[in-house]
Amino acid sequence: MACLLSAGCAVGPDFKKPAAPDAGDxxxxxxxxxxxxxxVFGGEAQRFVKGSDIAGDWWTLFHSKPLNDLIEQSLANNADLKAAQAALLVARENALAGRGAFYPAVSASFSASREKDASGSLAPVPSNNASLYNLFTPQLSISYAPDLFGLNRRTLESLQAQEQAVRFQxxxxxxxxxTNVVAAVVQEASxxxxxxxxxxxxxxxxxxxxxxxxxxxxxxxxxxxxxxxxAQLAQVQASLPPLLKQLIQQQHLVAVLAGRFPNQAPAEKFELGSLQLPQELPVSLPSELVAQRPDVLQAEANMHAASAQIGVATANRxxxxxxxANVGSTALAMSQVFKSGTGFWNLATAITAPVFQGGTLLHQERAAKAAYVEAAEQYRSTVLTAFQNVADTLTALEQDAEGLKTAAAAADAAKVTLDLSQRQWQSGYAAYLSLLGAEQAYQQARIGLVQAQANRYADTAALFQALGGGWWKRADLTQGE
Incomplete structure (x- = not known):
């Protein structure tokens, strides 16, 4: 009873969530x-709404039903995602298995043997002095280890934290x-x-x-x-095969992301003009980012697991x-197993303390403490990277808009120049080399405009990812909380 009553303490540090970073923007x-x-499509102004929440299905803001269907297919069929979900089930079952340490272990056994003892040299075991006999022994064994210093609690705490880490992963x-599906579709359309x-x-x-x-x-x-x-025609023709190669490979990527084979790419052909650029972009507060980004929450869970492992290493010392406790019966015949006088029982207690382990347990405890420091620094690095991702994406969106405006102006100017050059050449007022230069400039301007449009769509999707993707709005992702 003294052991059970004293089992309320747990050695090692109690984990405390890291404080939110002191950053205003x-x-x-x-x-x-x-x-x-x-x-031009994709040329709408985008307004950043600070403190606004993110939709769980943010990709619907592009107002493309084929895109919505493709993402739902990917979430249902992607092999990598299914593997991650299986890994979460493994971690969850391991955490549930760890709870068994708090309960007594009960096992039942039954043994049956036939024995013959050396006559005259050994005293026969049975009371009837028979040297050849059968022995039947059913037995129930119970064992329990009181969690005196919190070894089981810290172990379970670590397992549960590892489960959370895998969940956020x-x-x-x-x-x-x-996000990859959106980016792949945008790149395919581009x-x-x-x-x-x-x-x-x-x-x-x-x-x-x-x-x-x-x-x-x-x-x-x-x-x-x-x-x-x-020569100009040959140059333009030479630029087509690399584009076709990239386009076909991008279609293969879209198929694989959706859980299909490359030759089963969706029949739907995406165009940038079919995607609507979201005009209001939510921007979470910096203090909320660490509570939303799954990679930050995973790093926090890793810290928690490392903290609990310090308690495990300490308790092992x-x-x-x-x-x-054992209770059972031993009889020479099955019919006598449960008769009076055949039963036995015993109760025992034992205490074991490490005396000398060659420094193993000491260094394991020091390693656990160092692992916690490592996890804490990895958490800080993850937070800094998260803030960098958001800052980089916001800057990219701002510059994408400027870049699209410049690219559109360049394309318009190149088209006017090409039209005028063609008329002047046909009328004999311009040299043919100037027409070749105008054609080359127009080609580069057209492709530059398309790339600038694609950048706006892709970086918009990247912002939603950088801010955490709105997973807390999806019931299927919040069930483990």
Whole structure:
């Protein structure tokens, strides 16, 4: 009873959640609204709403049903996510298994043997002095180790913290998967637009080659102009295969993210124009970020597990008490097993204390303390990285808007220059080399515009990921709390 009553203490430190970081903002200057670019899709201004909450299904803000369906398929079928969910089940069952240490262990056994003793040299065991006999022994054994110094409690505490770490790792995997699907779709649409622009330019250049060949045959153009145009056409044609390769590989990636084989890519072809750019972007307060980012919460859980392991290592250096009890029956025949006079029982207690282990237990305790320091520094690093991710993404969104405005202006100017160059060349007022330069500038401007549009969509998705992905709004992800 003294052991049981004294089992209320647990050696080792009690874990305390780290304090929220003292940071008022993410970026060095306040962000309000990005610039707008009229006349191009993805050119809407985006307003940052500080302190606003994040939707659990944030990808629906792009207003694309095919995208929504694809993400739901990915969340249901992605093999990596299923592996993460299985790992969470492993951690959960291990934590539940750890609770068994608080209860007595009860086991039942039954043995049956037939024995023959050496006649004359040994005294027969049975009371009838038979040297050949059967022996039947059913037995019930009970053992219990009082948690005198909290070894079991700290072990369970560590297991539960490890379960939480795996849980947040699984949540992070789900958020990463949904973000990767959005990024893959945006990249696929961007590459498709670049392929279309390149094919259009190939058509323009092919037509120009045909004109020059006709003019050369009639004596109206020089061979040098034709050679230059053919070289221009070859350059544009050479740029198409790498784009097609990237596009097909991106389609394979989308299929695999959805849990399919590469040859089972979705039939839906995404276009940037089919995605609506979210115009109001929630920005969590810095003090809330550490309570929302799953990687930060995972690092905190790792700290908790490391803290509990200090208590485990400390308790292993202290005495351990065990209580045992056995009750059973021994008889020479099955019919006599439960008769009076065949029973036996015993009660025992034992205390074991480490005396000399060659420094093993001491160094294990020191290692546990060092592991806690390591986990604490990893937590701090994770928090800093989280703040960096948000700050970088906010800056990217601001500069993406500026970059799109510049790219749109460059594309418009290049188109005007190309149209004027074509008219002047056809009228004989401009050199053909100036037309080639205008075509090249227009090609680069078109592709640059598409890339700038894709950046806005991709970095918008990255912001939702950086802020934690709104997992706390999804019932399927908050069941383990």
């Amino acid at each position: 993410y970026a060095s200057h306040p962000l309000a609204t990005t610039v707008a670019t009229e006349g 699984t949540i992070a995997a789900q958020i990463t998967l949904s 590459l498709q637009a670049q392929v279309d622009a390149t094919r259009e330019l190939i058509g323009i250049n092919t037509h120009m080659v045909e004109i020059l060949r006709y003019q050369l045959a009639k004596g109206y153009a020089a061979r040098l102009d034709l050679a230059a145009q053919e 202290l005495p351990n008490i065990s209580l045992t």
